[in-house]
Amino acid sequence: MDYSSVVFYFFSFILLFSAIKVITSKNPILSALFLVLSFFSAAGLWLLLQAEFLAIALVLVYVGAVMVLFLFVIMMIDINTEVMKKGFWNYFPAIGFVSIIMLTEIILVLNKPFFKTPALFKAPIKSNTDAIGEVLYSDYILPFEIAAIILLVAIIAAIALTLRGKKMHKGIDPAIQISVKKSDRLKMVDMGINKTKIKKRVKRS
Amino acid sequence: MLMENIFTQLPEIFSTTLWTILKIMAIVIPLMISVAYLTYFERRVIGFMQGRLGPNRVGYFGLLQPIADALKLMFKEIIHPTKSNNFLFLLAPVLTIAPAFAAWAVIPFDAELVLSDINAGLLYVLAMTSIAVYGVIIAGWASNSKYAFLGSLRSAAQIVSYEIAMGFTLVGVLMCANSLNLGEIVIGQSGGILQWYIWPLFPLFIIYFISAVAETNRAPFDVAEGESEIVAGFHVEYSGMAFAVFFLAEYANMILVSMLAALMFLGGWLSPFDFFPDGIVWLLLKVAFLLFFFLWFRATFPRYRYDQIMRLGWKIFIPITIFWIIFVGFMMQTPYREMFH
Numbered sequence: 001m002d003y004s005s006v007v008f009y010f011f012s013f014i015l016l017f018s019a020i021k022v023i024t025s026k027n028p029i030l031s032a033l034f035l036v037l038s039f040f041s042a043a044g045l046w047l048l049l050q051a052e053f054l055a056i057a058l059v060l061v062y063v064g065a066v067m068v069l070f071l072f073v074i075m076m077i078d079i080n081t082e083v084m085k086k087g088f089w090n091y092f093p094a095i096g097f098v099s100i101i102m103l104t105e106i107i108l109v110l111n112k113p114f115f116k117t118p119a120l121f122k123a124p125i126k127s128n129t130d131a132i133g134e135v136l137y138s139d140y141i142l143p144f145e146i147a148a149i150i151l152l153v154a155i156i157a158a159i160a161l162t163l164r165g166k167k168m169h170k171g172i173d174p175a176i177q178i179s180v181k182k183s184d185r186l187k188m189v190d191m192g193i194n195k196t197k198i199k200k201r202v203k204r205s
Numbered sequence: 206m207l208m209e210n211i212f213t214q215l216p217e218i219f220s221t222t223l224w225t226i227l228k229i230m231a232i233v234i235p236l237m238i239s240v241a242y243l244t245y246f247e248r249r250v251i252g253f254m255q256g257r258l259g260p261n262r263v264g265y266f267g268l269l270q271p272i273a274d275a276l277k278l279m280f281k282e283i284i285h286p287t288k289s290n291n292f293l294f295l296l297a298p299v300l301t302i303a304p305a306f307a308a309w310a311v312i313p314f315d316a317e318l319v320l321s322d323i324n325a326g327l328l329y330v331l332a333m334t335s336i337a338v339y340g341v342i343i344a345g346w347a348s349n350s351k352y353a354f355l356g357s358l359r360s361a362a363q364i365v366s367y368e369i370a371m372g373f374t375l376v377g378v379l380m381c382a383n384s385l386n387l388g389e390i391v392i393g394q395s396g397g398i399l400q401w402y403i404w405p406l407f408p409l410f411i412i413y414f415i416s417a418v419a420e421t422n423r424a425p426f427d428v429a430e431g432e433s434e435i436v437a438g439f440h441v442e443y444s445g446m447a448f449a450v451f452f453l454a455e456y457a458n459m460i461l462v463s464m465l466a467a468l469m470f471l472g473g474w475l476s477p478f479d480f481f482p483d484g485i486v487w488l489l490l491k492v493a494f495l496l497f498f499f500l501w502f503r504a505t506f507p508r509y510r511y512d513q514i515m516r517l518g519w520k521i522f523i524p525i526t527i528f529w530i531i532f533v534g535f536m537m538q539t540p541y542r543e544m545f546h
Contacts, residue, residue: 003221029346033293036339056328064335068365071342072358127324129385174516 015041241271281445293347298450301340308333348442356438360429366518373526391473398477417462425506467491
């Protein structure tokens with residue numbers, strides 16, 4: 001067994017183990033953390049295939065951003081796993097049926113000759129990042145731009161969904177906060193103290 | 206000679222591993238020493254800025270103070286909060302410091318002096334620094350404490366927000382350099398101080414540096430551990446060495462982001478003038494100069510309010526960076542493109 005197979009089996013073992021733990025662990029936060037671990041080991045496998053850009057992008061996007069926000073939400077809500085697991089065995093036949101169909105579909109797809117290329121191919125002459133960039137902006141420019149527009153629509157839709165309705169918070173517009181002047185907050189009042197008295201007091205002291 | 210004999214006798218897997226570990230040690234040990242002396246330097250500098258002396262009792266000028274601190278922390282008991290998740294509680298500091306060290310793998314110290322000269326070096330660094338947030342989140346959650354949890358949520362939101370602005374500034378750099386390799390980015394700036402990327406990308410440099418301060422949870426962006434509001438934030442329940450590891454990670458990250466700023470905007474190991482030779486000394490000088498700003502900020506600025514931090518990140522930095530990226534892209538199509546390469 002050479003070095004790369006040792007690394008391959010090591011990462012695959014961690015990947016499978018953590019993927020199983022995602023669905024079996026009782027604590028939703030632990031599930032999310034195991035999902036992070038499985039993403040990370042998948043990135044390791046991609047590095048082994050010399051797809052460095054994809055591997056790093058996986059870590060950057062899924063581990064560094066998506067899962068952080070996921071964890072954020074899971075930590076804030078109180079999930080009672082016992083309630084969620086109630087009636088598991090009642091649904092089991094339906095679950096089993098669906099998963100068998102999915103399994104056969106996956107097997108049918110993976111049997112295609114397209115997926116039977118040898119896994120370890122030779123490294124591209126150019127760097128991986130360059131190659132992907134060139135293909136994306138020449139051959140696949142139209143699908144790529146369409147994907148970008150769909151994403152933009154999704155962003156705007158998400159913002160619009162959260163912004164509709166009455167303004168619920170009592171925050172002050174920062175522009176108003178910044179443009180505040182001394183005269184808005186501070187009012188000098190003449191208390192009418194006899195000035196000569198003060199002068200006398202100053203003289204005495 | 207003896208070393209070579211040992212290496213040739215071992216099987217290949219072990220010799221490569223051993224050799225790599227030795228190289229990693231050659232980076233990590235000086236880094237740890239600089240972290241220790243950065244803490245000393247910080248206390249002295251802030252002391253002088255505030256009209257105090259700072260630590261000056263242990264050794265000459267207090268130079269042994271970091272070692273005394275390290276010993277003190279090592280012999281302290283690590284207290285586990287009740288009902289905390291023990292495994293995650295101890296994993297969190299490890300997850301904080303591991304990416305802070307892992308990112309150093311692709312940092313070029315010199316034209317040849319780099320552990321791993323990969324093509325996508327800049328992306329790798331960005332990925333590693335984005336993992337560091339897990340340590341903070343897990344620390345806050347596993348501590349089973351409200352202060353720690355609030356601190357970790359604040360910190361996670363802040364790091365995620367400022368990472369976007371930081372990523373966009375790096376896009377500007379790689380547009381100028383035409384490469385993701387840190388070594389090539391530095392070489393693209395050769396030819397004296399006027400060729401450094403700080404000049405065409407000046408707004409991006411400022412935004413990068415401020416985001417770096419926010420990213421490392423330093424004052425004035427240190428709401429994650431704001432003493433006056435939530436005690437010490439995400440590491441309030443940590444004591445002894447576990448706390449020290451968080452501390453080490455924070456300072457290692459400070460050195461890392463300063464190193465990146467020096468490499469990407471200030472010409473790395475290149476000398477500012479043609480008549481001086483290039484060398485690692487220049488890189489270290491630039492990093493020390495940038496680190497001084499971190500200390501200066503801490504001594505000078507009052508802490509930001511939380512909503513102000515978010516506003517600065519999302520509504521000011523991100524639009525400016527996007528505008529400047531488009532501007533650089535536009536200028537590269539004009540006869541002035543030489544200024545941006």
